[in-house]
Amino acid sequence: MYDLIVVGGGPAGATCARRAALGGLDVLLLDRSVYPRQKPCGGALSPRVSQTLDFDIAPVVDRDIRAIGIHTPSGRGFAVARRGLTVNMVTRSRFDHYLLHMAEDAGVEVVQDAQVVGIERTRDAMRVLCLGDSHRSHILIGADGVNSIVARATGIRHSWPSDRVGLCISADVPMDPSEIQRITMIPEEGNEPAMHIYFGATSWGYAWCFPKRNNISIGVGCRMDRLTDLRREWTRFIGRLEADAGVEISLPRTNVHRVPLGPPRWKLVTPRTMLVGDAAGLASPITGEGIFYGVSSGLLAADTAVETVKTRSLKLILTYEQKIWNLLKPEFDVLRFVAEKLYGSKRTLETVCNVAAADQIVRDLIVDLVIGAKPPQSVKNRLLKQMLIHHPLQAIKIGLG
Ligand SMILES: Cc1cc2nc3c(=O)[nH]c(=O)nc-3n(C[C@H](O)[C@H](O)[C@H](O)COP(=O)(O)OP(=O)(O)OC[C@H]3O[C@@H](n4cnc5c(N)ncnc54)[C@H](O)[C@@H]3O)c2cc1C
Numbered sequence: 001m002y003d004l005i006v007v008g009g010g011p012a013g014a015t016c017a018r019r020a021a022l023g024g025l026d027v028l029l030l031d032r033s034v035y036p037r038q039k040p041c042g043g044a045l046s047p048r049v050s051q052t053l054d055f056d057i058a059p060v061v062d063r064d065i066r067a068i069g070i071h072t073p074s075g076r077g078f079a080v081a082r083r084g085l086t087v088n089m090v091t092r093s094r095f096d097h098y099l100l101h102m103a104e105d106a107g108v109e110v111v112q113d114a115q116v117v118g119i120e121r122t123r124d125a126m127r128v129l130c131l132g133d134s135h136r137s138h139i140l141i142g143a144d145g146v147n148s149i150v151a152r153a154t155g156i157r158h159s160w161p162s163d164r165v166g167l168c169i170s171a172d173v174p175m176d177p178s179e180i181q182r183i184t185m186i187p188e189e190g191n192e193p194a195m196h197i198y199f200g201a202t203s204w205g206y207a208w209c210f211p212k213r214n215n216i217s218i219g220v221g222c223r224m225d226r227l228t229d230l231r232r233e234w235t236r237f238i239g240r241l242e243a244d245a246g247v248e249i250s251l252p253r254t255n256v257h258r259v260p261l262g263p264p265r266w267k268l269v270t271p272r273t274m275l276v277g278d279a280a281g282l283a284s285p286i287t288g289e290g291i292f293y294g295v296s297s298g299l300l301a302a303d304t305a306v307e308t309v310k311t312r313s314l315k316l317i318l319t320y321e322q323k324i325w326n327l328l329k330p331e332f333d334v335l336r337f338v339a340e341k342l343y344g345s346k347r348t349l350e351t352v353c354n355v356a357a358a359d360q361i362v363r364d365l366i367v368d369l370v371i372g373a374k375p376p377q378s379v380k381n382r383l384l385k386q387m388l389i390h391h392p393l394q395a396i397k398i399g400l401g
Helices: 011-022 048-051 092-105 149-151 177-182 230-245 289-310 313-344 346-358 359-369 376-390 392-398
Strands: 002-006 028-031 064-065 066-070 077-079 087-089 108-112 118-122 126-130 133-142 165-175 195-199 206-211 215-223 258-260 273-275
Touching: 002 064, 002 392, 011 028, 011 092, 011 133, 011 289, 028 064, 028 133, 048 289, 066 133, 066 346, 077 177, 077 346, 087 359, 092 108, 118 149, 126 177, 126 313, 133 149, 133 289, 149 273, 165 230, 177 206, 177 215, 206 230, 206 258, 215 230, 289 313, 313 346, 313 376, 346 359, 346 392, 359 376, 376 392
Parallel strands: 002 028, 002 133, 028 108, 066 195, 133 273
Antiparallel strands: 064 087, 066 077, 118 126, 126 133, 165 215, 165 258, 195 206, 206 215
C-alpha cells in the first residue's frame, strides 16, 4: 500500500508527487498517457511558475518573451512591456516530460499508459482501479485535468457550470525561427519575438499567437455560456493572421478542448482525497492560465499529505481546502470581477483597451493582476481609483461608476 497515489502527471500532478516524495512519502503516479505527450496549450508561463518551482526550468524554456502585443476589437494595437517582466514560453510535451522526470528522480514511482477507470473508498484506504490493475493508498490526489475522473468518482464534482469552463481550439504551427521573428516582433519594442493577444476575436475570451522556438501556438478560447460559433471564429482568426502576416497557415483538423475558469464551489476534498490543478478548476477566469495554479495547488496538497501521514491525522486533509481558499479565493474573486467587466461586450473591451493604451498606470495594474505580482484586492482598488479619477466617462461606460 502506498502513502499517496497521484492520478495525472501534468504540471500539478508531477510537482505534487515530487514534493511528497521529497517529504518522505511512498508515492505512485499514474497517467493514462505515454510521455512525452501532447497537451493543447499556449505554453505561456507567468513569472510565478519559475519562482514557485524549486528547480531550474531553463532547459525546457523555448523563449523568454518581454513584450505583448494587444489587439483591440476594432483592430488597433498597442504594446505592453515592462522592465524585468519575462514570460517563459514552453512546449508542453517537453515541459511536462521534464517535470515528470524531476518527480521520478525524487523517488516517485511513475506508471504511464495507466488509465484510471474507477475509485473505491475502503475502510482504511483508497483503491484506484486501472484497466487490468488496481492500487491502494492512504491518500489520493486527483491531478487528472479538467475532465477529472477522481472528482467524479469521489462525488466532489460531476460537471462544470457553463460559466466556469471555457472551450478552446488551438494548434502549434511549425515555422522557421526567422519567420516567427518577422511576424511576431513589435518594432517599437525591439526585434525580439512577442506574444500577441487578440480581443474581440470571440465573444467572451480572446485569440492568441505565441512564439515558441520552432513553431507558433495559435488559438481561440471562449467561455462556454457565451459561445456562438467557435469554429467560425477560429477560421476567421486564421484568415486574419494570414492576411496580417503574409503567411499561409495550413492546419490539420483541430479538436475543441476545455479549460476551467475557476472552481465553482471550492469543494476540493473528501476525507482521503484532494483535487489539484485543472481537476480543482484552478485556472484564471480572465486568461485561462492554469500552470501556475496547478503547481501551487500541487505543492500545497503535497505538504498536506506529508503532514497527514506523519501525524496520522486524516483531519488535516480537510485543511487543504481552507488553505487553497485562503491562498487563491481572493485572487479568483478579483479576476472574475475584472473578467465580467472586461468581456461584458466588445464595446467595454474596446474602452478598457483604449484606456490601457493611453494610461501606463492602468496598463501596469492590469499586468500586476494577470501575473499576480501584487495582492489582488489592492490592485483592484487602485485600478478602480485610477479609472474613476482619471477616466470617469470610460468608468461609467464599463459599469464601474
Ligand atoms: C488551448 C489551451 C491553452 C492554454 N494555454 C495556457 C497557457 O498559455 N498558460 C497556462 O498557464 N495555462 C494554459 N492553459 C491551461 C493549462 O493547460 C492547464 O491549466 C494545465 O495543463 C493544468 O495542469 P494539470 O496538471 O492540472 O492538468 P493536465 O495538464 O491536463 O494534466 C492532467 C493529466 O492527467 C492525465 N489523466 C487524465 N485522466 C486520466 C485518467 N483517467 N487516468 C490517468 N491519467 C489521466 C492526463 O493524461 C494528463 O497528463 C491552456 C489550456 C488550454 C486548453
